[in-house]
Amino acid sequence: MKPWIWLRVGAALQGLGAVLHTIASMDSPSRGPAEQAVFAAMQSLHFQIAGVTRSHWDFYRGYELFITVIFAILAVLIWQLSNLSKTEPRQAVPFIVTILVSEILMGAIGWEYFFAGPGGMSILIGACLVVALWGLRKKKQPAFAASRAAKAG
Numbered sequence: 001m002k003p004w005i006w007l008r009v010g011a012a013l014q015g016l017g018a019v020l021h022t023i024a025s026m027d028s029p030s031r032g033p034a035e036q037a038v039f040a041a042m043q044s045l046h047f048q049i050a051g052v053t054r055s056h057w058d059f060y061r062g063y064e065l066f067i068t069v070i071f072a073i074l075a076v077l078i079w080q081l082s083n084l085s086k087t088e089p090r091q092a093v094p095f096i097v098t099i100l101v102s103e104i105l106m107g108a109i110g111w112e113y114f115f116a117g118p119g120g121m122s123i124l125i126g127a128c129l130v131v132a133l134w135g136l137r138k139k140k141q142p143a144f145a146a147s148r149a150a151k152a153g
Contacts, residue, residue, distance in 0.1 A: 010128030
């Protein structure tokens with residue numbers, strides 16, 4: 001498969017991760033009285049920070065939403081890189097590597113602090129990025145190759 005296809009698969013997986021994270025964030029099944037007590041404490045304890053009053057629950061929910069936004073933006077960026085990799089492959093490589101590093105780090109955090117879902121999804125996305133990079137390793141940049149040929153001739 002061509003590198004751009006692997007990038008689109010990675011983008012689709014990242015988009016799926018954003019949707020699944022959003023659904024999981026909205027669904028809050030009760031796991032019993034102990035969890036209800038923790039959530040109630042998070043919601044009831046308010047404190048001042050940077051001139052506003054917030055609770056630990058505000059931070060918890062806010063970070064859930066941040067992650068959804070980050071996942072969605074990563075999906076869009078990977079998709080855009082699939083287009084760039086077709087026309088300017090060398091330009092795409094550093095961006096793909098940067099996103100690959102973020103997927104590796106998010107995968108490690110996911111496995112350590114959450115469960116197999118987030119870690120596994122990052123591994124799958126990272127694998128798509130690695131395969132795409134492997135396919136791009138010897139691709140010549142069309143504009144660069146053409147300008148080089150014009151200078152030589």
